[in-house]
Amino acid sequence: MKLTFHLSHPWDVTLEEAERIQNQYRHAVRIAPLAAEQLTCLTAIAARNRQDDILVAAVTADVVKHTTEIITEREKTTFPYHSGYLAFHQAPAILKALTRLNQLGDVIIVSGHGLAHPRRFGLASHLGVLLDIPTIGCARRLLPSNELQPSEDPLMDWVIDAEGVVGIAVYQQNSKNPWILSIGHRTDVDSLLTFKYLWLKNHRLPDPFNLARRLLRA
């Protein structure tokens, strides 16, 4: 699929330049509601490194059309992993993988953080802003810039930073480790709650996010 870039910048940069880019592009993040009807076709992205390569799995699952598309990709990375700079490590490979998808979801679930990031510009926000598409971040752990705040729902916490709420933490099946969902781009907290509802309720179809993560084991 031909990707349309709303913004672009070099990826082969120094750590200092990367931080500058994050501080510049973070202002392009838009917080907006996503309706449930816009959550029927999801694309999930997961990536990990192997030596100097990034392995990417992308899955698009359309609940209405009842289709699932799976792509795996491998691409060299030039930027080593540093906490807070995951996008510079993985995004080029992820973008290459997205190119190979025939269908892109209404919203992209990205393995990593969105606004739950020291500069409010994690991988999910970064990808969303570049392509100007709705994204949600989904990560296993919090970065130190953020913390949890209990909600009325015992199975859910708010994810906050010094400025306010940036996401939700979801405790699945009484697990002590929550999944950290955060706003990426063109989504909001309500979108996350809607997504959580659909995600936990819909066991009929393969969960694209879990599928993408599983694919990285091969």
Place this chain on the structure above:
DNA sequence: GCGACAG
């Protein structure tokens, strides 16, 4: 008692 900064 040792570590706890996404992947």
Place this chain on the structure above:
DNA sequence: ATCTTGTCGC
């Protein structure tokens, strides 16, 4: 991400 394969948590 991975190595850890019975044990939790401030």
